[in-house]
Amino acid sequence: MLNLLRTKAVTTQQNSPLKRCLTSVDLTLLGVGAIIGAGVFVLTGIAAATKAGPAIILCYLLAGMACAFAALSYAELATAIGGCGSAYGYAYAGFGELIAWIIGWDLLLEYSVACSAVAIGWSAYVNNSLTALGLPLPFSLMHPPAEGGIIDLPAALIIVLLTALLAIGISYSTRINKIMVFIKLAAIALFIGIALRHVNIAVNWHPFLPFGWPGIASGAAVIFFAYIGFDAVSTAAEEAINPQRDLPRGILASLAICTLVYMLVAGLLTAIAHYSTLNVSSPVSQVLLNLGYRWAGAIIALGAIAGLTTVILVMFYGLTRIMFAMSRDGLLPPVFSQVHTKTQTPIRVIIISGAIMALIAGFVPMEHVAELVNIGTLAAFCIVCAGVAVMRYTHPNLPRPFKTPLSPLLPILGILTCIYLMAHLSRLTWTGFTVWTLIGLVLYFSYSRRHSKLATIQ
Numbered sequence: 001m002l003n004l005l006r007t008k009a010v011t012t013q014q015n016s017p018l019k020r021c022l023t024s025v026d027l028t029l030l031g032v033g034a035i036i037g038a039g040v041f042v043l044t045g046i047a048a049a050t051k052a053g054p055a056i057i058l059c060y061l062l063a064g065m066a067c068a069f070a071a072l073s074y075a076e077l078a079t080a081i082g083g084c085g086s087a088y089g090y091a092y093a094g095f096g097e098l099i100a101w102i103i104g105w106d107l108l109l110e111y112s113v114a115c116s117a118v119a120i121g122w123s124a125y126v127n128n129s130l131t132a133l134g135l136p137l138p139f140s141l142m143h144p145p146a147e148g149g150i151i152d153l154p155a156a157l158i159i160v161l162l163t164a165l166l167a168i169g170i171s172y173s174t175r176i177n178k179i180m181v182f183i184k185l186a187a188i189a190l191f192i193g194i195a196l197r198h199v200n201i202a203v204n205w206h207p208f209l210p211f212g213w214p215g216i217a218s219g220a221a222v223i224f225f226a227y228i229g230f231d232a233v234s235t236a237a238e239e240a241i242n243p244q245r246d247l248p249r250g251i252l253a254s255l256a257i258c259t260l261v262y263m264l265v266a267g268l269l270t271a272i273a274h275y276s277t278l279n280v281s282s283p284v285s286q287v288l289l290n291l292g293y294r295w296a297g298a299i300i301a302l303g304a305i306a307g308l309t310t311v312i313l314v315m316f317y318g319l320t321r322i323m324f325a326m327s328r329d330g331l332l333p334p335v336f337s338q339v340h341t342k343t344q345t346p347i348r349v350i351i352i353s354g355a356i357m358a359l360i361a362g363f364v365p366m367e368h369v370a371e372l373v374n375i376g377t378l379a380a381f382c383i384v385c386a387g388v389a390v391m392r393y394t395h396p397n398l399p400r401p402f403k404t405p406l407s408p409l410l411p412i413l414g415i416l417t418c419i420y421l422m423a424h425l426s427r428l429t430w431t432g433f434t435v436w437t438l439i440g441l442v443l444y445f446s447y448s449r450r451h452s453k454l455a456t457i458q
Contacts, residue, residue, distance in 0.1 A: 022239050024246035024253075026178075031233045031254020033177045033310035034318075035226065036184060036261060041304040042121055043223045044266050045283025051219030053210035054270040057263050059219035060226070064259035066421060067227045069414025070381035071255045072404040073388040075248035079401040080391070087380035088322055092329075094387030101448055103383050104326050105440035106433070110376035111319035112357055114228055115159065115312050117373060119361040122308040123154035128282060129301050144363045156362030162313050163354030166320065167347045177313055180306040187303020188265060191284055194296055195268035204274050221424040224374045226262060227255075228315075248402045316354070323349045331448040375425055375433045378418040385414035 022030075048056040077090040088104035127137050143149030165176060209215070233250045240246050269278065273287045280286050285300040324346040327336030336349040389408035391398065404410055 022246070023241055024249040027233050027240060027246055027250025028253045028257070029178055029181050030314050030317075031250055032185075032257055033181050034228075034233070034314035035254060035258040035311075036181075036188070037118060037226075037304075037307040037311035040188060040226070040262065040265050041125070041282065041284055041300075041307055043226050044262070044269055045278030045280060045286075047219045047223045048266070048270050048275040048283075049277070049279035051211060051222060052215045053275040054205045054208045054267075055211075055216050056219060056223070056266045056270060056275075058216050059223050060259065060262040060266055062216065062220040062417075063224045063227055063421070064255070064262070066220075066224070066378075066381065066414065066417040067255055067259075069410050069417060070384055071251050073385045073411050073414060074251050075402050076388050076400055076404045076407075077384065077391075078243065078247040078251070079245075080398055087384045088325060090387050091380075091383045094391050095383070097331075097449075097452060098444065099383065101326075101331055101444045102437060102440060103380050104322055104331070105443075106376040106379055106437065107322050108319065109436050110228065110373055110380070111315050111322070112353065112360070114225070114373045115315045115319065116155075116357050116360040116364070118308050118311045118315070119155040119158050119357070120152060122158050122305065122312065123152050123361075125282065125301055125304045125308065126154050129298070129305065144365055146365050151362045153362065156358040158309065158312060159316075159354055159358040159361055162309075162316055163350055163358075165313070166316060166354075167345060167350050177310050180310040180313075184303045184307035184310065185261075187300050187306070188261060190296060190299055190303075191288065192264065192268060194288060194291070194293055195272050198272040198291060199268065201271050204271055210275070217420070217424050221374065221421045224378070224421060227258070228373060228377050245401075316350075316357070319353055320346055320349050323353065328453075330451040330453040331444070375422055375429050378422045379433075382415050382418045385411040385418070 044056060047059060048054070052059050074087075074090070077093070088100055088107060091103045092100035123142065127142055130136055137153070139148070140150040141153040144152055211218075233247065233254060240250075265284070269283060269287060273290070278287070282301065282304065285297040285304065288294075288300060289297040323332060323336045326332045327334060327349070336352075337346065338348050339346050388404050389411040392407055
């Protein structure tokens with residue numbers, strides 16, 4: 001099966017209708033664009049206040065370790081197999097079509113729900129900025145019907161706007177992403193510069209572990225949302241100029257940069273304000289406002305808007321490319337793999353998924369949207385790590401331009417770390433994940449299995 005898939009991957013790379021225009025720098029910035037956003041500007045304060053206290057630094061370290069193990073595995077499979085990236089493609093090569101379908105189906109849930117959830121957070125930051133200018137939006141246009149409003153209009157509109165941007169073409173999208181990444185990194189640098197002048201560890205880091213180790217584990221499971229998206233880099237395999245060289249660089253560089261940024265910001269945030277005061281939707285800008293830096297708080301809000309925009313953009317991109325790959329393999333209807341001749345983008349899948357996510361963001365409350373994101377990603381990471389270990393045994397002579405060091409130890413540690421974090425997610429999350437997976441299995445055996453192109457090759 002692997003030989004069939006590698007042949008298919010090489011043919012796909014040579015004949016892909018998608019435009020190859022992404023360098024390793026572009027891929028790194030895609031990763032930074034996807035990762036740095038909600039983690040810095042929202043989750044850090046909430047997780048510190050309710051889960052871990054100043055030990056939020058250790059939460060990011062634990063979650064970052066799980067991602068690092070997975071990132072090394074992603075890098076090896078990206079160079080060894082080629083073709084379309086993502087955990088879906090790697091599961092296809094390592095475990096066959098059924099497991100690949102389950103992972104791909106779960107990734108569709110992850111990306112679509114994450115985009116909608118971040119869009120809702122984006123909406124709140126935009127309204128905060130408009131309120132500061134004396135132009136607040138009406139309550140009815142900021143809340144869905146379940147919360148007493150009509151629609152979260154800004155959340156729906158940002159999805160519509162990014163749908164149009166992605167439909168135009170990935171080269172234009174990456175240009176916008178670069179600008180947004182620069183803005184949010186500049187905002188974070190401003191916060192770091194100010195925060196260093198107000199550090200008070202003696203007061204604010206006492207106690208350092210107010211919730212004990214269970215709080216660190218629970219906090220890591222929650223803030224794992226902050227890392228969701230680095231795997232979106234791998235979905236750009238068919239649009240990378242040199243995927244075997246550039247994908248590992250983009251994946252590992254973006255993860256390293258973002259982990260360092262997260263730990264630095266989390267440490268400074270809890271060092272300049274007591275963790276118990278950080279349970280707010282915009283902790284970074286709120287702390288600066290409390291310190292009297294109103295101008296800095298406004299700039300941070302702009303950086304947050306830019307940061308959340310790039311997260312939605314890259315996650316949206318990853319969603320459409322996975323649907324494109326699954327459709328091309330025959331597992332989803334062919335409408336999802338049709339590419340526009342002018343823009344060289346899968347424009348139909350972009351429009352369809354954008355419409356669905358705009359409806360979710362506009363009409364579903366945040367708490368219901370965000371519950372299912374982490375578990376799908378952790379499950380996908382487990383499969384990728386397992387794929388490396390299995391294929392080292394089943395295909396020892398497979399050319400591997402990049403090898404995961406200390407294999408199978410690091411892949412096994414990746415699996416165990418992800419399972420450990422999954423165990424700390426709520427029962428409701430597990431129930432929703434199980435129901436979604438069962439729906440996917442019904443769809444696979446009723447449609448996908450009979451239309452699979454791999455079956456015709458065999």
